[in-house]
Amino acid sequence: MIQGIGASDGIAIGKVYKYEPVEIVITKEMCQDVETEILRFDESIKAGIEALEILKSKTENEMDEETAAIFGAHIEILRDPELAKAVSERIISEKVKAEYALKTVSDRFVAIFEAMEDAYIRERAADIKDVTRRVLLILKGIKSKGLSEIDEAVILVARDLTPSDTALLNRELILGFITDIGGRTSHSAIMARTMEIPAVVGTGGGFDQLCNGDLVILDGMMGSILIHPTADEIENYNEKMGILNKEKALWKSCMGQKSSTKDNKDIDLAANIGSPDDIDGVLSNDGDGIGLYRTEFLYMGRKNFPTEDEQYDSYKTVLDNMGDKPVVVRTLDIGGDKELSYFDMPKELNPFLGNRALRLCLQNMDMFKTQLRALLRAAVYGNLHIMFPMIATIEEFRKAKSVLQEVERDLEMEKIPYSRNYKTGIMIEIPAAALLANVFAKEVDFFSIGTNDLIQYTFAADRMNEHVSYLYQPYNPSLLKLIQMVTEAAHKEGKWVGMCGEMAGEIQALPLLIGLGLDELSMSAPSILKARYSLKQIDSTKAKGMADMALQSCTEEEVKLLIDAFWNEA
Amino acid sequence: MKSKIVEVKNATGLHARPASGFAKLATAQKCEVFLEKDGNKVNAKSILGILTLAIGQGSKVSIITDGVDEEVSLKVLVDFVSQLED
Numbered sequence: 025m026i027q028g029i030g031a032s033d034g035i036a037i038g039k040v041y042k043y044e045p046v047e048i049v050i051t052k053e054m055c056q057d058v059e060t061e062i063l064r065f066d067e068s069i070k071a072g073i074e075a076l077e078i079l080k081s082k083t084e085n086e087m088d089e090e091t092a093a094i095f096g097a098h099i100e101i102l103r104d105p106e107l108a109k110a111v112s113e114r115i116i117s118e119k120v121k122a123e124y125a126l127k128t129v130s131d132r133f134v135a136i137f138e139a140m141e142d143a144y145i146r147e148r149a150a151d152i153k154d155v156t157r158r159v160l161l162i163l164k165g166i167k168s169k170g171l172s173e174i175d176e177a178v179i180l181v182a183r184d185l186t187p188s189d190t191a192l193l194n195r196e197l198i199l200g201f202i203t204d205i206g207g208r209t210s211h212s213a214i215m216a217r218t219m220e221i222p223a224v225v226g227t228g229g230g231f232d233q234l235c236n237g238d239l240v241i242l243d244g245m246m247g248s249i250l251i252h253p254t255a256d257e258i259e260n261y262n263e264k265m266g267i268l269n270k271e272k273a274l275w276k277s278c279m280g281q282k283s284s285t286k287d288n289k290d291i292d293l294a295a296n297i298g299s300p301d302d303i304d305g306v307l308s309n310d311g312d313g314i315g316l317y318r319t320e321f322l323y324m325g326r327k328n329f330p331t332e333d334e335q336y337d338s339y340k341t342v343l344d345n346m347g348d349k350p351v352v353v354r355t356l357d358i359g360g361d362k363e364l365s366y367f368d369m370p371k372e373l374n375p376f377l378g379n380r381a382l383r384l385c386l387q388n389m390d391m392f393k394t395q396l397r398a399l400l401r402a403a404v405y406g407n408l409h410i411m412f413p414m415i416a417t418i419e420e421f422r423k424a425k426s427v428l429q430e431v432e433r434d435l436e437m438e439k440i441p442y443s444r445n446y447k448t449g450i451m452i453e454i455p456a457a458a459l460l461a462n463v464f465a466k467e468v469d470f471f472s473i474g475t476n477d478l479i480q481y482t483f484a485a486d487r488m489n490e491h492v493s494y495l496y497q498p499y500n501p502s503l504l505k506l507i508q509m510v511t512e513a514a515h516k517e518g519k520w521v522g523m524c525g526e527m528a529g530e531i532q533a534l535p536l537l538i539g540l541g542l543d544e545l546s547m548s549a550p551s552i553l554k555a556r557y558s559l560k561q562i563d564s565t566k567a568k569g570m571a572d573m574a575l576q577s578c579t580e581e582e583v584k585l586l587i588d589a590f591w592n593e594a
Numbered sequence: 595m596k597s598k599i600v601e602v603k604n605a606t607g608l609h610a611r612p613a614s615g616f617a618k619l620a621t622a623q624k625c626e627v628f629l630e631k632d633g634n635k636v637n638a639k640s641i642l643g644i645l646t647l648a649i650g651q652g653s654k655v656s657i658i659t660d661g662v663d664e665e666v667s668l669k670v671l672v673d674f675v676s677q678l679e680d
Contacts, residue, residue, distance in 0.1 A: 097614070100614055100617070101642065104641055104642050104643075105640050106639075106640035106642055107640070133642055141648075142609070142648055142650060145648055152642075327610060
């Protein structure tokens with residue numbers, strides 16, 4: 025058995041498919057006959073183009089044109105006359121094999137491109153490497169399946185999956201995935217929950233222990249992987265899957281009902297989304313709104329900034345589909361661990377404490393204004409709440425608001441339809457903002473507490489660093505005090521407070537959060553009905569009493585015991 | 595042989611789509627087409643060649659045509675660059 029961290033609930037039983045880019049070693053080898061070698065090279069280019077054409081039309085049909093354009097660019101490189109010429113010349117002059125000739129020519133281009141200042145061209149170096157790799161595999165006769173070429177139902181096993189890898193996963197074929205690194209809050213884990221794919225991450229050495237085709241049982245709750253399970257174990261897990269499905273049916277019975285506590289206190293149970301594609305999941309799980317729309321995914325996995333119109337289309341789709349329900353859109357949050365290939369961000373010593381999110385936006389006004397214009401234009405279609413991330417001081421909020429006003433004036437002058445009927449709020453993820461919540465509360469319309477970063481900044485502990493993972497303490501009284509400061513300050517001014525971090529989706533935490541006075545909880549869509557079902561078991565007055573005791577506690581452990589006791593009585 | 599110096603005014607420069615559009619248009623010409631910037635001359639039918647010149651916004655480049663219909667081709671290519679928009 026392999027033990028990792030359960031990252032996304034659910035059970036999957038299936039065969040292992042290991043995903044690892046094969047390493048190709050090319051040495052200088054002489055060829056027998058120059059003519060045949062050139063012919064061999066031409067043939068491999070043709071085969072490469074053919075494969076790419078298929079991939080391109082497949083992505084056009086199944087995904088979007090932007091992704092398909094990547095393969096279009098690869099085809100262009102293979103058709104490039106200078107590439108063919110340089111390789112042929114080298115084969116002739118040095119009498120070497122096509123593999124070696126291609127590798128050296130490609131390396132030369134890669135070196136030229138990587139040395140360039142322009143971020144866009146540097147990124148093209150990756151395209152050349154990628155496409156060279158494809159042709160080298162053909163020349164060497166190695167068959168390597170990429171992620172997009174998986175054509176049967178499998179459990180994917182990888183050392184690591186990037187957000188763009190994860191985004192490309194086919195939900196029909198990937199029963200679940202297992203990675204060596206990562207934790208519950210790493211991006212691939214969060215995306216797995218959104219996509220409702222069972223996942224286990226952080227197995228350490230799972231990749232090396234598993235072989236292609238191994239039958240395994242993946243338990244996304246326990247974070248465990250059973251290799252070559254016995255018939256009994258399979259039956260046992262099938263039974264568990266049955267119970268899971270029954271529970272799901274119970275939760276489903278909460279469809280269409282109000283989200284409120286036993287004593288009828290209304291709480292909004294909203295969803296976190298990353299793209300308009302996630303709306304289906306929100307509607308089918310009956311979310312009370314969107315509590316966090318992460319707009320950075322609109323900017324990721326592409327080759328240039330999304331235009332105002334592209335953004336407008338996305339925002340409009342989301343707002344339109346949600347009708348009157350509130351939609352909280354977080355403005356671009358890049359920097360930290362999220363980079364854009366086409367946007368040159370200087371390397372920083374402490375990226376999480378560096379120039380990210382709103383800080384970056386305020387220094388790149390064109391980029392920021394484009395997003396705000398798209399948002400205000402889309403505001404016509406629904407109940408827009410604009411939320412600024414990474415706010416530390418009130419001046420930052422005022423500055424962001426003044427940019428919004430500028431954008432309003434611009435749109436007015438240009439006679440472009442837009443709406444002033446929107447709300448503005450901030451994300452609480454920096455302790456400085458929580459401590460001055462009373463000041464912010466007078467000027468913002470709402471708050472949303474981002475627990476992942478708030479915990480990391482409060483405890484000064486990198487949430488990706490396994491050695492300090494013990495400091496990821498969502499139930500620590502220090503954090504609870506910060507939360508309580510925010511809700512108290514907000515309610516005094518008649519404003520509401522939401523929570524959109526991982527903690528908001530933890531059923532166990534529900535009574536504590538209700539007791540601390542949160543008005544809205546935003547989670548991955550599949551958690552909503554379960555939360556609604558659990559909410560009905562909670563009496564808000566009792567929850568308040570428990571939260572007050574939690575605030576007096578000394579350790580996270582004590583708080584957890586209080587919560588356990590609460591659930592036992594409920 | 596004909597040539598003309600043009601300034602690239604669009605924000606993207608001769609990168610991404612404009613670069614590939616230019617290479618395609620050059621490939622469609624019967625004559626040979628070159629681009630020259632800062633003393634470096636490349637085959638303009640090659641997208642890799644064009645990219646190695648790093649032609650950003652505000653760059654001045656010579657478009658050179660040589661062979662069949664060189665005059666018409668030059669005009670077509672110069673027009674392409676001057677009409678680039680973002």
